[in-house]
Amino acid sequence: MLLKILITTGAMVGISGLLALLLLIAEHFLANYGECTLSINNEKQVHVQGGTSLLAALNSQKIFLPSACGGRGTCAYCKCKILAGAGPLLPTEEPLLTPDEIRDSFRLSCQVKVKQDMQIAIPEELFNIREFKTEVSLIKDLTYDIKLLRLNLIEPEEITFKAGQYIQLITKPYNGVKESVSRAYSIASPSYEKKYIDLMIRLVPEGICTTWVHQHLREKEIVNIVGPMGDFYLREGAGEIIMVAGASGMAPIISLLEEIAARKIERNVTYFFGAVAKRDLFFTEEIAALKKRLPNFQYIPTLSQSQPGDAWEGETGLITQPLERYIKNHDTSQSQVYMCGSPGMINACIAVLNKNSIQNERIYYDPFA
Ligand SMILES: Cc1cc2nc3c(=O)[nH]c(=O)nc-3n(C[C@H](O)[C@H](O)[C@H](O)COP(=O)(O)OP(=O)(O)OC[C@H]3O[C@@H](n4cnc5c(N)ncnc54)[C@H](O)[C@@H]3O)c2cc1C
Ligand code: FES
Known part of the structure; x- marks a missing residue:
C-alpha cells in the first residue's frame, strides 16, 4: 500500500515537474513580447524589449533600482510601485512584501517580467x-x-x-x-x-x-x-553614536567615522568591533589615527575565541556582551546605534538594544546578506 502511494506521488511530482519544464521551454522559445513601453512617474516613457525582468529592462535603459542580491529575489531592495501591467503577484514575491506594500502595488522588480506596457513609479532620488x-x-x-x-x-x-x-x-x-x-x-x-x-x-x-x-x-x-x-547613513542628533560591526562590516563604519571627523561632529562615539581571534582584527593603525581626530571616540574590539598566542587583554565574548554592559552603565536615552555585519549579529544586538530601552527608531543597520 505504502509503495503504491509512493509510486503515485512520485509519478505526480514527475509529471508536474515535466509540465513546468515544458512551460519554461515554450515560454523561452515561443513567447515574444516584442517592444513594451514603460511609463515612469507619468513623466517619462522608455521602450524596452519584453521578456526580461523589470529590473533588467530598467538597467538596459541606465535606470537602476537598489538591489543587493543581484536579482535572486532574496533582498527585497528592488521594490517598486507598479501601477499597471504587472500581472498577478508571484509566490516568489509574497514573502518579501508586507500586506501594506502589496495593497500599495509594490512589487519586486527582479521577479516581475515585462510582458506588456507598464506604468511604474520610482522615487526621484533613485535617478542618481x-x-x-x-x-x-x-x-x-x-x-x-x-x-x-x-x-x-x-x-x-x-x-x-x-x-x-x-x-x-x-x-x-x-x-x-x-x-x-x-x-x-x-x-x-x-x-x-x-x-x-x-x-x-x-x-x-x-x-x-x-x-x-x-x-x-x-x-x-x-x-x-x-x-x-542605500539608506544607511549618519542621522542628525545630539546624543551618543554607538557603532557595532563584525568582519567586513568595518567598511561603512570607517566611512562614517571619517565623516564625523571631517565634519568635526563632537558627539561621543563608541565603536564595538566583534572578531573571533586577534588575526581577525584589522585597520588598527587607521583607527588609532582616527582617534587623534575624534576627541570623543572610544574603540572596543572584542574577541569571541581569543587564541593562547593572542596575549589578549581586551574585551572577550560575543559582541552583545560588552555592548549590553556599556548600555547598562551609560545614559543612552538619546543614543543612535549604527550596525553592519552578519544578520545573526545584527538581530542579536537589536534584541539587546530593545531590552535596554533603545527602540528601533534609533537603530540603523545594513545586514550583509
Ligand atoms: C547592503 C549590503 C552591503 C554589503 N557590504 C558588504 C561589504 O562591505 N563587504 C562584504 O564582504 N560583504 C558585503 N555584503 C555581502 C555581499 O553583498 C555578498 O552577499 C557576499 O560578498 C557574498 O557574495 P558571493 O557572490 O561571493 O556569494 P554568493 O555566490 O552570493 O553566495 C554563496 C553562498 O554563500 C552564502 N552567503 C552569501 N553571503 C554570505 C555571507 N556574507 N556570509 C556567509 N555566507 C554567505 C549564500 O547563501 C550562498 O549559499 C553586503 C551585503 C549587503 C546586502
Ligand atoms: S534584487 Fe534582491 S529581491 Fe530583487
Whole structure:
C-alpha cells in the first residue's frame, strides 16, 4: 500500500515537474513580447524589449533600482510601485512584501517580467544611481580572508555618495561561472574622496563574487559598478553614536567615522568591533589615527575565541556582551546605534538594544546578506 502511494506521488511530482519544464521551454522559445513601453512617474516613457525582468529592462535603459542580491529575489531592495501591467503577484514575491506594500502595488522588480506596457513609479532620488567604469588600483590583504579593493573612477570621473552607502560590484565571467553577477559592497572610503572608492571584501567559500575578487581580479583591470545605494547613513542628533560591526562590516563604519571627523561632529562615539581571534582584527593603525581626530571616540574590539598566542587583554565574548554592559552603565536615552555585519549579529544586538530601552527608531543597520 505504502509503495503504491509512493509510486503515485512520485509519478505526480514527475509529471508536474515535466509540465513546468515544458512551460519554461515554450515560454523561452515561443513567447515574444516584442517592444513594451514603460511609463515612469507619468513623466517619462522608455521602450524596452519584453521578456526580461523589470529590473533588467530598467538597467538596459541606465535606470537602476537598489538591489543587493543581484536579482535572486532574496533582498527585497528592488521594490517598486507598479501601477499597471504587472500581472498577478508571484509566490516568489509574497514573502518579501508586507500586506501594506502589496495593497500599495509594490512589487519586486527582479521577479516581475515585462510582458506588456507598464506604468511604474520610482522615487526621484533613485535617478542618481548610475553605472561607473572603474580601474582596480589596489588589492591588499587586510586579514587572511578580507581584502581591500580600491577602484579609481574613470567614467564618470567622480562619485557623490553619503558615508555608509553601498555600490553594486559587477563581476566578469571566470572559470565555470559563465555570467556576470552583481553584489552589494559598502563603501569604506570617506565621502569627500570622490575620485576613488575603497571596498572591504570578505571571502565567502564558494561565493561567486568574492572568489572572483580574491582569486581572479587583478590590479589595472577595468570593472563596472552601479551606485550609490542605500539608506544607511549618519542621522542628525545630539546624543551618543554607538557603532557595532563584525568582519567586513568595518567598511561603512570607517566611512562614517571619517565623516564625523571631517565634519568635526563632537558627539561621543563608541565603536564595538566583534572578531573571533586577534588575526581577525584589522585597520588598527587607521583607527588609532582616527582617534587623534575624534576627541570623543572610544574603540572596543572584542574577541569571541581569543587564541593562547593572542596575549589578549581586551574585551572577550560575543559582541552583545560588552555592548549590553556599556548600555547598562551609560545614559543612552538619546543614543543612535549604527550596525553592519552578519544578520545573526545584527538581530542579536537589536534584541539587546530593545531590552535596554533603545527602540528601533534609533537603530540603523545594513545586514550583509
Ligand atoms: C547592503 C549590503 C552591503 C554589503 N557590504 C558588504 C561589504 O562591505 N563587504 C562584504 O564582504 N560583504 C558585503 N555584503 C555581502 C555581499 O553583498 C555578498 O552577499 C557576499 O560578498 C557574498 O557574495 P558571493 O557572490 O561571493 O556569494 P554568493 O555566490 O552570493 O553566495 C554563496 C553562498 O554563500 C552564502 N552567503 C552569501 N553571503 C554570505 C555571507 N556574507 N556570509 C556567509 N555566507 C554567505 C549564500 O547563501 C550562498 O549559499 C553586503 C551585503 C549587503 C546586502
Ligand atoms: S534584487 Fe534582491 S529581491 Fe530583487
